[in-house]
Amino acid sequence: MAKPTIAGNRTGRKLGQRVKNKKMKASSRQWLQRHINDPYVQRAQLEGYRARAAFKLLEIDEKHSILKGARRIIDLGAAPGSWSQIAAKVTGSTDEDIRVAAIDFLEMTQLPGVKILQLDFLDPSAPAQLIEAVGGTPDLVISDMAAPTTGHHRTDHLRTMHLCEVAAHFAVEVLGEGGHFLAKTFQGGTERDLLNMLKRHFKQVVHVKPASSRAESVEMFLLAKHFKGRQADADVTEA
Ligand SMILES: C[S@@+](CC[C@H](N)C(=O)[O-])C[C@H]1O[C@@H](n2cnc3c(N)ncnc32)[C@H](O)[C@@H]1O
DSSP, X not given: OOOOSOOSOOSSOOSSOOOOOTTSOHHHHHHHHHHHTOHHHHHHHHHTOSSTTHHHHHHHHHHHOXXXXXXXXXXXXXXXXXXXXXXXXHHTOOSSSOOEEEEESSOOOOOTTEEEEESOTTSTTHHHHHHHHHTSOOSEEEEOOOOOOOSOHHHHHHHHHHHHHHHHHHHHHHOOTTOEEEEEEETTTSOHHHHHHHHXXXXXXEEEOOTTXXXXXXXXXXXXXXXXXXXXXXHHHHO
């Protein structure tokens, strides 16, 4: 895997550029200025990733080694597709032997070795379609899903947390023993019940904030490692 640390600006584009277009709204100008000066955006372009989000996954993997050995990966909230690009590479997925399934309700440009479902993950048919698409038991479920923003902070927060919770239950339903689950969450946002459920089913549960996740953002990732398997599930139910 590519080393995720950012070692200066290698795109040849100057950092610290200012956007001077006075016709733009101040908030849009600030966003654009931050975007073009973001070293992760520049490095994503240089390395052919569809989004700077690629480095979040790579940094988490650098520390927690979740991609190594993965044979089938399900990517939830996948557009524009940088996590799927990495997933296809690590699994050696090809169009002839698909090992990565990706879902997003937004349209996503095709990627070799990735079966893309344009569908809401909360649609009742999504879990079965994802399993069929990935062609076997996944050993990694990754979710970067964030609910579309409404402008109402609390609502946005709750919606994204709900997605994280549904993704966690999906992971417990579908993962093979020893598999891992990674999902976007918010600082202080993971419900105790969800954490307890994950701790019952995985050997290790941690929160991670990669350097490429903007410091001012409350975004974090919830990582549950080494799924104990569904037999453990039965033991929990019987206890
Ligand atoms: C931060 S982006 C994902 C970026 C992606 N990891 C990458 O590397 O390119 C979050 C995505 O989650 C998707 N999303 C949010 N809610 C969803 C849902 N209910 N079903 C499917 N996709 C959803 C959004 O459409 C958006 O494309």
